[in-house]
Amino acid sequence: MGLPKLTIIKIGGNVIDNSEKLHHFLKDFSALEGLKILVHGGGKIASELGLGMGIIPNMVEGRRITDIETLRVVTMVYAGLINKNLVAQLQNFQCNAIGLSGADGNSIKTVKRAVKDGLDYGYVGDITSDSINVSAISNLLSVSFIPVFSAITHDGNGQLLNTNADTIASSLAQSLSKLYAVDLVYCFEKKGVLSDLNDPESVITLINRTSFETLKQDGIVADGMIPKIKNALEAVEKGVSAVFITCAEDLSNFNHKKSGTKITL
Numbered sequence: 088m089g090l091p092k093l094t095i096i097k098i099g100g101n102v103i104d105n106s107e108k109l110h111h112f113l114k115d116f117s118a119l120e121g122l123k124i125l126v127h128g129g130g131k132i133a134s135e136l137g138l139g140m141g142i143i144p145n146m147v148e149g150r151r152i153t154d155i156e157t158l159r160v161v162t163m164v165y166a167g168l169i170n171k172n173l174v175a176q177l178q179n180f181q182c183n184a185i186g187l188s189g190a191d192g193n194s195i196k197t198v199k200r201a202v203k204d205g206l207d208y209g210y211v212g213d214i215t216s217d218s219i220n221v222s223a224i225s226n227l228l229s230v231s232f233i234p235v236f237s238a239i240t241h242d243g244n245g246q247l248l249n250t251n252a253d254t255i256a257s258s259l260a261q262s263l264s265k266l267y268a269v270d271l272v273y274c275f276e277k278k279g280v281l282s283d284l285n286d287p288e289s290v291i292t293l294i295n296r297t298s299f300e301t302l303k304q305d306g307i308v309a310d311g312m313i314p315k316i317k318n319a320l321e322a323v324e325k326g327v328s329a330v331f332i333t334c335a336e337d338l339s340n341f342n343h344k345k346s347g348t349k350i351t352l
């Protein structure tokens with residue numbers, strides 16, 4: 088008998104920031120059959136709200152430098168404002184969502200990133216091999232809750248930390264692959280990884296480690312797409328059944344695996 092199927096969907100900040108697209112996405116997510124988990128970012132909204140409070144965003148290689156003031160903002164925005172709004176909207180679609188930070192149920196424990204070459208990321212949490220509390224999460228799934236994870240984790244000693252949402256999704260998928268056949272889907276505002284950013288239809292249907300290196304060298308994939316594909320490749324290499332990067336608006340088509348970019352070995 089095969090493992091039960093679990094779908095882990097990650098939704099990025101650009102879609103969360105668009106109420107119409109978000110509504111459509113949450114409706115489609117609610118309609119997905121079987122066990123599922125939602126992971127959300129919200130970097131764009133945290134940057135905008137932080138700016139209003141005089142906190143200037145500082146990103147290095149796609150990761151936010153998180154000083155104590157920034158940690159307060161991202162905790163309010165990710166674990167509060169966004170997480171609770173997503174849960175309330177999912178409840179409206181009869182999806183019994185339960186909003187979580189990594190501190191809740193000790194679900195994701197991370198390690199504060201050490202200062203390296205003089206670069207201090209501050210309160211950023213890195214995932215380790217035993218970060219994910221598989222039994223706590225599978226218990227929630229077994230009683231039909233739909234976990235909704237924000238990008239806030241904890242260190243087990245009372246400290247909240249900021250962890251990239253793409254990495255959380257990949258790590259959840261890897262760890263939960265022990266118990267489930269996991270499909271991991273990164274949803275964002277474009278139709279998939281594009282060969283030409285000016286042509287929204289130019290979706291690259293398959294990417295593996297070798298083609299990724301070439302796409303990166305040629306400058307075809309850049310910015311936030313580089314860590315996203317790295318996280319996706321790590322997931323397939325560590326046993327996640329299937330990994331896709333696709334458009335949030337195509338989630339209903341995704342059921343038929345007809346859209347977006349598939350990440351393969």
Ligand SMILES: Nc1ncnc2c1ncn2[C@@H]1O[C@H](COP(=O)(O)OP(=O)(O)O)[C@@H](O)[C@H]1O
Binds near residue numbers: 275277279
């Ligand atoms: N080849 C590419 N195809 C699609 N998007 C790309 C590509 N190269 C760079 N990007 C950029 O990557 C962004 C997605 O990364 P990011 O903003 O981190 O996603 P998310 O909103 O899911 O957190 C896209 O909005 C796009 O601007």
Ligand SMILES: CC(=O)N[C@@H](CCC(=O)OP(=O)(O)O)C(=O)O
Binds near residue numbers: 100128150238250251
């Ligand atoms: C450490 C770190 O960089 N954390 C991310 C978490 C949010 C996130 O990943 O949001 P998106 O998915 O919308 O980009 C940040 O604060 O931007």
